[in-house]
Amino acid sequence: MSYKGFGYIVDSCPLSKANTTEAASKLNCINDVFGRSQYVCVPNENLTAVVEFCYTKSIVGLYQAGYCLKTIKDGYLDQISCKNFTEGCPTAPYRSTELYKYPACSRLNTEFRCFAADSLCVS
Structure with missing residues (x-):
């Protein structure tokens, strides 16, 4: 299903x-x-779905440990803290091309709009 074009x-x-x-x-x-x-x-x-796309806004950057990524308006990327994750939060700087190493950054509890690995996420 297409997501925002x-x-x-x-x-x-x-x-x-x-x-x-x-x-x-x-x-x-x-x-x-x-x-x-x-x-x-x-x-x-909104943490309600997982979206795949070709990131064409800039070069592939380096992202901070302790943060996952999410998409915001029109396909830009933004960091979101994962400090309350019980597992799977990146512990070293990484590139978006390495997100497969951190599956917790894409596993969601869509009902409560949070990451499944977040200890603060209602289950």
Whole structure:
């Protein structure tokens, strides 16, 4: 299902580098100027769905440990704290192309609009 004209709602994000490469290929994502895939799979701004898309707003950046990513207006990325996660919060800086290493950053409790691994998320 199309999401706001820039991505697609999916059931889950890829859990390996190979699956990420395959998903990027299906969407025809190009590489940034440094040769990094621009494929991303992240929660939407309301934490009600997971969205995959080709990130074309900038080069693939480096994100802080202690934060996951979500998409905001028109396909931009924003960081969201995961300090209350019981597991799976990134412990080192990472690129969006490495999100498959942190599946907790895309597992949601859509009913309560929170991350399933967040200790503050009502289950």
